[in-house]
Amino acid sequence: MKPASVLILILVFSILSCGCTSPPPAMKTVRVAYLPTSDYAPLHIANEEGFFAEQGISVEFVKVQSSAAALPLVLNGDIGVYAGPMKIGLVNAITKGEHVRIVADKGRVARGPCTAYALMVRKDLSDSGAVRNVSDLKGRKVAERDSDYDLYHALALGNLSADDVDTIDMAFPMVIPAFANGAIDAGLVTEPYLTEAVNNGTAVVLAPAEDFIPDYPFILFYGPAILDKDPELGRRFMVAYLKGVRQYNEGKTERNLRIISNYTGLDRDLLNRTCWFPIREDGYVPRGPVRDYMDWMYDHKKITLNLDDDQLFDMSFAEYANGVLNNTERTPGKQ
Incomplete structure (x- = not known):
């Protein structure tokens, strides 16, 4: 065997035997608008547990007075991710060509043992x-x-x-x-x-x-800072976010209560007594309640164009994240 071939074989064997993996992605910052309420908890959990860091993401949380107040910051690219209910200002912005999309569930009004x-x-x-x-x-x-x-x-x-x-x-x-x-x-x-x-x-x-608004959704949105400039970053963000949702859905554990209290400044005992919005672990957002709201706005002349689903939703990020997370769960030795 030629020396060069031997050298290549030794190199391949060394790589395989050392268990080397590809280096983590370069760290990037994502600015996220938030309100001090418990339904933002998956974002805080994902940050505190290092789920964002695993994806090469450093999150900068920006506190806002309302989801409507965050919209101008999203449109100018200052904030990449924000959350809340559908609002007239958002729909009108999309109608005018602004690139903001529904990408995941962040809670919904649901009948259950308590009222949120x-x-x-x-x-x-x-x-x-x-x-x-x-x-x-x-x-x-x-x-x-x-x-x-x-x-x-x-x-x-x-x-x-x-x-x-x-x-x-x-x-x-x-x-x-x-x-x-x-x-x-x-x-x-x-x-x-x-x-x-x-x-x-x-x-x-x-x-x-x-x-009065059964199944009304609260939504995670991406703006142009992610959709136009770095969709790959949006895919990695979604992996970390849905990991945070899964831990959030474990309920009022000591760990979750401590994290949420730390990030929101809310009393731990108060958080333990509150009703938590249910959030889908797969991030899926049902079209029906969103369509009901769109139809209501159009019928009441709040908006001039009733947007179709392709203009409102981009569930590709959640689909990608579910593929990654489900594959990880099926792989032996992975956590």
Whole structure:
């Protein structure tokens, strides 16, 4: 055998025997908008457990006041990933050609043992009988935040419209003191503020969200910073995110509670009492509830074009991530 052939064989044998693997991808930063609520937990879990780092990703979390406030930052490329419900501003941006897409589930309104989102009313109004039903809210002050669709359907339970109440735009953290000092009579409230309001005796649930927007989705979106500039980074991000979702779905473990409390600044005991939104482990987002919202916006002339699914969804990232994760689970010796 020629010396060169021997050298090649030795090199191949050395590589195989050492168990060498391909080097990890170069570290890249992804900026992610978030709110201090528990449904953002999979992102924080993935970061804390090193799932993003495994994919060569360093996440920079950017706290925003609402998903609507994050949209301009997404459109100009300053933020690559954000989450929340579908909103009119987002749909109008896509209609104008902006490249933002639904890429994964981040929670949904679902009927179950607890309620994570609801129309609430001040406890004193409920106890006195002044407000027993949604119809009793006529003429009263109702807090909401980016909640046109939600409010429409909640008020419809009492044959009311937004014109029948005094709506007040209010961030979720401000709802609790507003209930306490009588500044509002009712409001749309999500966790953990829902549980906080019930526990401190300032408000009670008047109508759970599953009664007026069943299966309503909260969504993970990618913007042009990923879709246009680095889709491969988006695939790796999704692998880490869905690993975070799987750990989130293990429930209120000590580890999960500690991570979420650390990232949100919320009390651990409060988090343990809250209702957590269910999130699909495969990241799949059902088309039906999204289509219902699109049809509602179009019918109410909130948007000028009823976008089709190809203009709203790009599930290729979740499909890729599921392939990677399912293959890893089937491979002996892999965790």
